[in-house]
Amino acid sequence: MQFHDLKEKIIIIDFGSQVTKLIARRIRDLGVFSEIITINDLHKIKNYNEIKGIILSGGPSTVTKKIFPRIPKEIFLKKIPILGICYGLQLIAKLFGGYIKSSKTKREFGRAILFRKNQSLLTKNFFNIKNKSVWMSHQDAVTKAPKGFKTIASTKESKLTIIENTNSNIYGVQFHPEVTHTENGKQIFKNFLFSICKIKKKWHVTSQKIKLIKEIKKIVKNDKVICALSGGVDSSVVALLINKAIRKNLICIMVDTGLMRKDEFKYSYNIFKKKYKLNVKLINASKIYFKKLKNIHDPEKKRKIIGNLFIKIFEKESRRFKGIKYLAQGTLYPDVIESRSATGSQSSKIKSHHNVGGLPKKMNLKLIEPLKEFFKDEVRILGKSLGLIDNIRKKHPFPGPGLAIRIVGRVTPQKIKILQEADYIYINELINQKLYHKIWQAYVGLLPMKTVGVMGDSRTYEYTCLLRAVVSEDGMTADYFNFPKDFLDKISNKIVNGVPGINRVVYDITSKPPSTIELE
């Protein structure tokens, strides 16, 4: 099922880098459709004429071993412009007869200064001065360029940091232009796309809306679709989109787990019911959630209980409706990329994420995932063109298991209430101080310990809450937000004075890695 009709595109061959997704995002931001594929998918490409450029990503492998992930050399003979990044550059060098060496002393991780040696189309307007700060992450380096390749730029440790062979239209960079730490990295992509690949800007998210609605109509016809609506950005956009296509044949189910932020569920329900006139059924399931979570303190157990219960309730409720053929899900492009492995091995599972995956197998419904080619920012743009209110459209991400994973240890209705109140104060203060949209995700967590405090003339013995606020581009890595001291003073005061049950406030100053964004 494909929801767009663009012919020309750039493909990114993923060798397993943590930041491959960012390459696709940068290209889409420049108005060009890009798709990430793995080496195992190469054989599925039917028409190379539609591919205007190929980018080879970075990755954890090394070409200094006997066996390493590679692409067939014939791809280079098709005369499609190719840009290799990090491992991609080393692979190009290896396949064309250059030398690559692994070195513990000449490796570069983090910032490096790049010096221009020659002019290139790829670096047009990139060096506004003669050198440039770029972001590196490599231990292997090209020590001898293949025949026909020219050096464009070097760093102190690696002479061949940018190389090119203009006759064959092949370019390679050792640093990562896709990460924001590389100054002006976007210019490298701009040059590659428009000066080298000569592709046109044709990717506009809002113009995709009409095509998406048409495609949904064509697929669903007069059948019924069911959708789990949480009030988060993704499920809200899916619901509005499908509603535009098939109106009353869309049934939305909202399951109130009791684990949401204060008043949020009621608020979203009213918006969807009254403002957007969706066919929504609200299920209040908080009692059963609290019952099942009683005395459970293990994070993974909590997630499993919440996920399984959700499936059970959703299944039961959907059986009340006759003739449903489709299940709509807010799967995004990063979910699709993450669910397949670039080279066959890759990342270990850190936490089991809860969403509605797994439902269709049991329920025998066909899956409809209209957002599966979009990134989160693109979904927000789509939401805007569908009239989704900013309070929902620009909301921070919220995890499926809800506040249960923001309470370390046992979850009780009383702890949820304390947490909701503190979180409400924190989030409102962020909005009032115009900090909310500078932050990727912010929340209050509740720690499983009580400490002594003093209020008035009395001794208190209450919980400690933790404030979390991080900046991030995709949730994979994150830095803690640097609040002014005044803000922290104010919020600590407001929470301790306003929330019975909390007498101490701490601010989490760990980044991800080594920490994670959520507490459990």
Ligand code: XMP
């Ligand atoms: P972590 O804690 O792994 O979170 O650094 C990264 C991002 O994922 C969100 N998250 C989840 N989302 N179900 C979800 O739908 C989950 O089980 C889940 N766990 C974490 C988290 O809020 C952050 O945005």
